[in-house]
Amino acid sequence: MQNFVYHNPTKLVFGKGTIAQLSDLVPTGLKVLMTYGGGSIKRNGVYDQVKAALKGRDLIEFGGIEPNPRYETLMKAVEVCRREKVEFLLAVGGGSVLDGTKFIAVAAFYEAGDPWDILAKNAKPTRALPIGCVLTLPATGSESNPIAVISREATREKLAFSTPLVYPTFSIIDPETHYSLPRRQVQNGIADAFVHVMEQYLTYPADAPVQDRLAEGIARTLIEYGPKVLRQPRNYNARAAIALCSTLALNGLIGCGVPQDWTTHLIGHELTAFYGLDHAQTLVILLPAVWRHQKRAKRKKLEQYAERVWEVKRAKDKAEAAIRKTEEFFRTGLGMKTRLSECGVGTERFEEIAARIEARGLRLGEHKSIGRKEIVEILKLSL
């Protein structure tokens, strides 16, 4: 087991009717900017619940944060924060709204240059507005982690930053507010959480047995309850299980003291930046290809995964059996596409994508063994 530091200060407030607790959770006397997305919160009642809980507060709004939140949009919110002297940010939405709000939080105080440098040049923010969150879509784990992923329209870039400054102070998760989510967002959310688990688990045995068991437990729950929640959108306990799994998948816990991969995410971000594919759709397509490409290096862990998560007892090639089971879960269990060709993507830009990742100085995977050539090979395996 590797050394680690784990410090997750976010307060999770989980369950039915919890949005009303905003009146206690949002500090009084502060100017609040409520951020949200395309307006679904106005149709499903969440907006009204938030406004009711914060009646009488000094509250302004910034809507229209898009999926894969854009720098260009977020900088408008930064202007609002500066002009209106905003003191607290309340993100109401899914991972995109929350990620965007994390960027707003640090950009509002960043004066050393263009806040985009925080993403593109690893510039370190030193201060952030405090953030609270009402999570309406379980998927990214952003509600309990220090990470945000932001896109820039002008340059077709999609990049991540991380700083403990942007851990939400609290996150409210009411699974009842997930009943009205579009099917595609639910599919994407389950797949995203599942791949988060795998990025931290499916590497090589590292003598970290309890982290393995936790990761396997979250994966098994997603496999069992993902299809269930798609069949029964108003099943509270299934919604709650998926929501809790999504948080646990990327709140840092299962990544403590273990090697991590993240190849799938880093190639996936480029596919989203170039083709506008949904984030989770890119992950579902790429994960089996990464595993096939890295089958020798990942064999031991693939076999453990086959045995413990899929209960594959006998198979000539257990690793391959595990990859097939996973594809079947994405395809049949979640009803998602598993091939780039199904999404209208061909080989045209594979070289450009690989070159771009290389240009950032990145070599991918738990062994840093995946460079330009290997990225193209993985993309070809995804066709």
Next chain:
Amino acid sequence: MQNFVYHNPTKLVFGKGTIAQLSDLVPTGLKVLMTYGGGSIKRNGVYDQVKAALKGRDLIEFGGIEPNPRYETLMKAVEVCRREKVEFLLAVGGGSVLDGTKFIAVAAFYEAGDPWDILAKNAKPTRALPIGCVLTLPATGSESNPIAVISREATREKLAFSTPLVYPTFSIIDPETHYSLPRRQVQNGIADAFVHVMEQYLTYPADAPVQDRLAEGIARTLIEYGPKVLRQPRNYNARAAIALCSTLALNGLIGCGVPQDWTTHLIGHELTAFYGLDHAQTLVILLPAVWRHQKRAKRKKLEQYAERVWEVKRAKDKAEAAIRKTEEFFRTGLGMKTRLSECGVGTERFEEIAARIEARGLRLGEHKSIGRKEIVEILKLSL
């Protein structure tokens, strides 16, 4: 799944050589009281590492906190805090030192009456000294929770209190410092962590599937690595696994949104108070008796536990098979006693113990179905 709030602000600093990080973790400029136990830290090098990391700090010491830390001893430390204007407490030791330090932290500011009222009368402290921790014995989970259990010699009482004020601000866990622990403390620690998991898991199915999987994963790791660490005291990865399991067993996470039992602990505290038995020894003896007594109410969960933790596939009475496997783990895997009669305890005081729990207005178990009569029955099953 039940509603829950989870907020664990403790920073865990885990791994080899981490005690040196105290120089960054303990705030500068504060008067520090370092608390410890019987002096083992002076023999195993931990004391020297702490002193080296905090060289030049304004640091005083209070040693001699005993296992099952006593009110009488701790009040002397409270006097020191008041007299010396202590501003930060650094607990260096196991769960007893840390629990005692948590009591010191709140008692130092408690002026509404006798600080014992915090335990005996559920009086609510409003302020506490900040606490840091160097954990030298994995067992209680106190390093990452808001709970402390304190004993009072004069009245033979052993009681718990809980307040978010006493979450350690940080806890350093260096598994290498566990190499020199006496065998009995290691056995006790593993058993304590195991029973913590079971108090939160082995109740009835509550549609909280991921919490179940996490609890099962911690239990399986303790079953696999507990005997291993007893056989190989200097196996770092086994030490690390046990240490992390102990923290995860009682940091609040697996108890989120599920019913909890705690019968075993509440009866066990009385056996320690009356007979001076080690805390974990009482748990190991009582847990199978509680399960046998409650077999009908707990049957479904016992069967799930049999299947998932012990891989019992076929058995006439799966619940009974699970109980036997657990006894065997305690007895053979950990080498502990599993009967009260082996510890020289007879039936003499069973009625007194049961009456005492009843007098506190407590009914035990996840259904509040265990009263005076049932406590005596459970104790008889433990003979």
